[in-house]
Amino acid sequence: MAKFKISKPRAQLLARLEHIIGSNCYNGNIQNYGPGGFYEGSGRDFRYPLTMIDENGEKIKRSSPAATDVSPQILSSGYYAFGANRLQIIHALNEVLEYLEEHKGLKV
Template identity: 60%
Template sequence: MLNEDGEQIKLRSTATNVTPEVLWSGHYKFGANRLHIIQALDEVLAHLEEAYGLKI
């Protein structure tokens, strides 16, 4: 993830006081690519909510 200053940081699942902007920057590095997993999960959940009425 990237902090507010654009510096790369690592967070654990127990991290607190994390802003939504920092969470949104979450990605996995795969070679020269970045897989933006948080954005992809958000899209999957939005699809499930819309298509199947999923309530979270």
């Protein structure tokens, strides 16, 4: 997917929203063993990594902190990789903001 143009303040908001979403992943199949090898139950929360493409076409993976320090152009390429599939999370969040601005009067 092509990068799109966004302002710096909008990019900051999108980066923070992405960080919230990416921090809400859970895998119930992960087995948790604590100190001494004691079983602490199934499942674990984790942060899904955001992948972005820089100016040279190189991948940048970010888990933490929120990608508020990257340029809006690089952030606009942000996606979640699911094997061969991609969820264009930054583009999707921007579409949500556009919908809310157009239909619900949101001011960003």
